[in-house]
Amino acid sequence: xxxxxxxxxxxxxxxxxxxxxxxxxxxxxxxxxxxxxxxxxxxxxxxxxxxxxxxxxxxxxxxxxxxxxxxxxxxxxxxxxxxxxxxxxxxxxxxxxxxxxxxxxxxxxxxxxxxxxxxxxxxxxxxxxxxxxxxxxxxxxxxxxxxxxxxxxxxxxxxxxxxxxxxxxxxxxxxxxxxxxxxxxxxxxxxxxxxxxxxxxxxxxxxxxxxxxxxxxxxxxxxxxxxxxxxxxxxxxxxxxxxxxxxx
Amino acid sequence: xxxxxxxxxxxxxxxxxxxxxxxxxxxxxxxxxxxxxxxxxxxxxxxxxxxxxxxxxxxxxxxxxxxxxxxxxxxxxxxxxxxxxxxxxxxxxxxxxxxxxxxxxxxxxxxxxxxxxxxxxxxxxxxxxxxxxxxxxxxxxxxxxxxxxxxxxxxxxxxxxxxxxxxxxxxxxxxxxxxxxxxxxxxxxxxxxxxxxxxxxxxxxxxxxxxxxxxxxxxxxxxxxxxxxxxxxxxxxxxxxxxxxxxxxxxxxxxxxxxxxxxxxxxxxxxxxxxxxxxxxxxxxxxxxxxxxxxxxxxxxxxxxxxxxxxx
Numbered sequence: 001x002x003x004x005x006x007x008x009x010x011x012x013x014x015x016x017x018x019x020x021x022x023x024x025x026x027x028x029x030x031x032x033x034x035x036x037x038x039x040x041x042x043x044x045x046x047x048x049x050x051x052x053x054x055x056x057x058x059x060x061x062x063x064x065x066x067x068x069x070x071x072x073x074x075x076x077x078x079x080x081x082x083x084x085x086x087x088x089x090x091x092x093x094x095x096x097x098x099x100x101x102x103x104x105x106x107x108x109x110x111x112x113x114x115x116x117x118x119x120x121x122x123x124x125x126x127x128x129x130x131x132x133x134x135x136x137x138x139x140x141x142x143x144x145x146x147x148x149x150x151x152x153x154x155x156x157x158x159x160x161x162x163x164x165x166x167x168x169x170x171x172x173x174x175x176x177x178x179x180x181x182x183x184x185x186x187x188x189x190x191x192x193x194x195x196x197x198x199x200x201x202x203x204x205x206x207x208x209x210x211x212x213x214x215x216x217x218x219x220x221x222x223x224x225x226x227x228x229x230x231x232x233x234x235x236x237x238x239x240x241x242x243x244x245x246x247x248x
Numbered sequence: 249x250x251x252x253x254x255x256x257x258x259x260x261x262x263x264x265x266x267x268x269x270x271x272x273x274x275x276x277x278x279x280x281x282x283x284x285x286x287x288x289x290x291x292x293x294x295x296x297x298x299x300x301x302x303x304x305x306x307x308x309x310x311x312x313x314x315x316x317x318x319x320x321x322x323x324x325x326x327x328x329x330x331x332x333x334x335x336x337x338x339x340x341x342x343x344x345x346x347x348x349x350x351x352x353x354x355x356x357x358x359x360x361x362x363x364x365x366x367x368x369x370x371x372x373x374x375x376x377x378x379x380x381x382x383x384x385x386x387x388x389x390x391x392x393x394x395x396x397x398x399x400x401x402x403x404x405x406x407x408x409x410x411x412x413x414x415x416x417x418x419x420x421x422x423x424x425x426x427x428x429x430x431x432x433x434x435x436x437x438x439x440x441x442x443x444x445x446x447x448x449x450x451x452x453x454x455x456x457x458x459x460x461x462x463x464x465x466x467x468x469x470x471x472x473x474x475x476x477x478x479x480x481x482x483x484x485x486x487x488x489x490x491x492x493x494x495x496x497x498x499x500x501x502x503x504x505x506x507x508x509x510x511x512x513x514x515x516x517x518x519x520x521x522x523x524x525x526x527x528x529x530x531x532x533x534x535x536x537x538x539x540x541x542x543x544x545x546x547x548x549x550x551x552x553x554x555x556x557x558x559x560x
Contacts, residue, residue, distance in 0.1 A: 016513075017380035026381055094349065095358045120494070123376050124361045129319065129349035138426040139319055141346045144488070154429070159342040160442070160497065161259065162433035162489045166318070169425040178495055179482065215358050216386035223379055223520065229541040235554035238526070238544050247446075247503045247524055248470060248559060 001055045001111035001170075003046040006101065007075050008036040009068040010121045019222045026121075026220060035071045038116025040078075042176045044183040045146060046114050047079045054148050055111070057081045061104060063088050063097060069199060076194035077186045083199040086207065091122075093213045096204075098130035103207040105135060110171060112153070117142050117175040128175035138168035144179040250369070252281035252335040255326055255351075256297050257343045260287060260315065263296040265443045266339035266397075268404035271300045273397040275405065276366035277335060280304045283411070286325050288315035294413045303411040310415065313422030317343055323350040324420035330355060330392060335369070340396040340498075341442070352394035359394045360385050364401040374398065378494040378517040399442060400500040400521045434487025438464075441492065444473030447501040447522075449492055452479035453508025453530070453548060460485050462552045463507065469559060475499065477509045493518035507548040511536025 011017065012032040020027050035043075046058045060075035062068040063086040072083040086100050105113065118125035132139035140146075144163070145156035148170075157164045158177045204211055232238045242248045252274045257264035267283065274281040283297045284307045294308040309325050326347070330336060336351065338344035340362050352359035365373040370387045372395070387393045441447060448470075450463045460480075467474045475492040476485065492499055494514040500521035507528050509515060516539055519525060527540035528551050537543045544551065 011377075013514075017377045019381050026377060093358050095353060095356075098353060118495075121377055123378065123494070124359075125345050126349035126352070126359055126361060129346065130353035130359075132320075133323065133350040133353035138423075139346070139350065141319075142342060157342075158488050159346075159431075160489060162431055162487065164431045165429035167427045167429055172425075178478070179488065213358075214388045214391070215360065217383050218386070219384040221382050223375065223382055226520070226525075226539055227541070229525075229537070229539075229543055231537075231543045231545070233544075234546070235544070235551050235558065238528075238542060238551075239555065239558045241542055242503075242526070245524065 002057045002059060002108055003049060003055045004101070004105065004108060004110040004113045005039070005043045005046045005058060005060050005075070005080065006113070006115040006127070007039045007043065007060050007062045007071050008116070008119045009033050009062065009064060009071045010036045010119055013037055013120055019220045023218075023220050033067070033070070035074055036116050036119045038118060038120070038176060038178070040183045041178065041180050042114035042116055043075055043078055043080060044181045045176060048181065049112070049148060059084060059108060059110070061086065061101070063092055063100060065089065072199055073194050074186060076197045076199070077190040078184060079190070082197055085199060085201045087201055087203045088211060091213070092211060093215055094124050094126035094130055096209065096211050096213065097127050098134055099209045100204055100207060101127070101131050102134050103209055112170060113173045115173065115175050117177050128173050132173040135173065138172040140166060140168050140172060140174040142177045143174045144177045146174060146180065249332060250279045250334045251332060252277055252279050252337060253329060253333040254281055254283045255336070255338040255344070255347065256283050256285040256293070257339050257341060258285065258287060258290070258293045261293070263293050264339070264341070264343070265404050265440070266341050266344070266399045267297060268300050268407065269399045269402040270337045270339055270397045271302055271405035272402045273363055273366060274335070274337060275302050277369050279335065279369065282307060284309065284326070284329060286314050286322050288312050298411040298413050299407040299409050300411070301406040301409045303409055306411045306413045308413060308415050309418050311418035314418060316428040317347070318423070318426050318428055319347045319350045320423040320426045321420065322347055323354060325418060326351045327354045328419040333392065335393045335395070338396050340398045344396045348394060348396050355392055355394060357391045357394055359396070360387055361396050362398040363395050364398045378514055379520055380513070398498065400498040434489045438467060439471065439473040441473045441475055441490070441497050441499050444499075444501050446470055446472035446503045447475050447499055448472045448505045448507070449475035449477065449509060450480055450485070450507050451477040451509030452483060454480055454485055457485045466552055466556055469556060473501070477512070477515050506536055507552065509536055510534045511539065
């Protein structure tokens with residue numbers, strides 16, 4: 001079985017986000033970029049499944065300009081067998097991303113597709129569900145535990161009400177949550193080895209997908225600031241303050 | 249054909265308050281709106297939905313295979329109803345986030361996630377980058393608009409309505425590739441985090457599962473819901489459904505009290521909409537104090553017993 005893993009290049013989660021003063025976007029000049037943390041967890045899970053003998057090959061896929069090769073190389077250094085870059089310009093919206101994934105699925109015939117449950121830049125949380133719909137296959141979103149057995153997967157999902165367990169037939173799409181695993185650290189020799197692993201570049205055109213970003217995103221603004229708070233000295237003052245404000 | 253359809257969320261017994269919040273968003277969009285309740289034996293839930301102010305008609309779709317909210321099954325029903333609607337809304341809860349993108353893809357349209365404000369029927373505001381930026385989204389007027397409504401941004405619509413209820417038969421068969429197994433619920437009888445007026449949370453500094461009893465006791469005294477930081481959930485002090493933040497629950501209580509939570513940006517994202525934020529932390533430099541309305545630099549193990557005494 002092959003496992004396909006999606007990787008998005010995003011502003012590192014430790015970076016303090018600054019909106020550009022002209023409102024045209026978020027400042028990414030000289031900012032540290034990383035693999036979307038959820039995608040890293042998806043990749044780690046794929047590697048563990050392969051290491052347990054339940055998959056033969058792990059393929060990492062990213063979409064974007066050549067700069068996303070950096071994240072694909074990191075994925076290869078973590079242990080993926082090969083990488084595919086779908087060369088595109090500018091941001092893609094989830095429906096287009098799902099259509100591109102579907103084309104790659106038709107070519108590669110994976111048994112499992114693992115994606116992050118959301119990207120920490122757009123916070124859309126859509127791609128896995130859209131891909132499952134277009135592929136007409138099961139979706140197991142927000143996965144915090146994944147167990148394979150033959151042609152089925154049992155997935156524990158983190159939902160608002162607690163932990164929901166579902167069973168899906170493979171092939172399937174799963175989107176992964178934070179508590180699924182802790183991704184490994186990349187070692188230096190693996191970074192050297194990753195340079196020799198295959199990285200294929202194809203364009204969305206070659207795949208026969210037209211990029212349609214029909215949602216217009218504009219006027220980036222920082223969130224409204226909360227008013228300056230006060231510090232109290234002790235618990236008695238805290239209670240007095242809460243009472244004054246009618247909160248207790 | 250300017251008309252909005254809201255997908256109701258429920259647990260098989262009761263309507264989730266997220267549905268009334270979607271109704272407020274639908275009212276801002278400005279068109280007449282209907283609500284669809286999909287499940288098994290949902291007539292009671294449909295009656296609850298019919299009381300939501302502004303709802304024109306409530307449709308109930310009842311079938312055994314729809315008892316659990318499996319997106320593969322529910323999406324087919326929503327798509328079958330989509331004709332006659334320009335807008336289709338669901339909540340930004342895990343239920344809506346699972347279902348709505350599947351609906352959007354089946355309809356061949358993009359989705360607007362987490363609507364926090366409505367400018368007009370096709371112009372919205374939504375947060376991105378964990379709430380560190382707000383953007384305008386202009387959706388195309390030539391196709392259906394599928395969206396999730398950021399529940400923490402909207403007040404629930406009133407419940408003095410009396411919409412007509414109409415039963416419809418299911419239009420799809422059970423999908424054979426996805427099967428529901430079970431739900432393990434972590435929460436007890438405490439108020440639901442996403443609708444509670446008061447929420448008390450604990451962080452890593454709680455140091456153990458047993459110590460979390462201090463938080464539960466205090467919460468029960470003032471009728472508060474209980475939340476936690478990711479660190480506390482990861483450490484096993486409390487179940488996942490208590491996590492507040494970018495990847496947990498986004499909440500908007502009138503009063504939020506954080507004990508021993510340092511205030512990672514991902515946690516702050518989940519509480520920014522709270523009316524008053526109170527932070528108690530030993531570390532005077534904890535980032536949580538930057539957003540707190542009332543801060544107290546002190547040991548939570550001293551403060552909580554004192555609070556119980558003073559409020560008791």
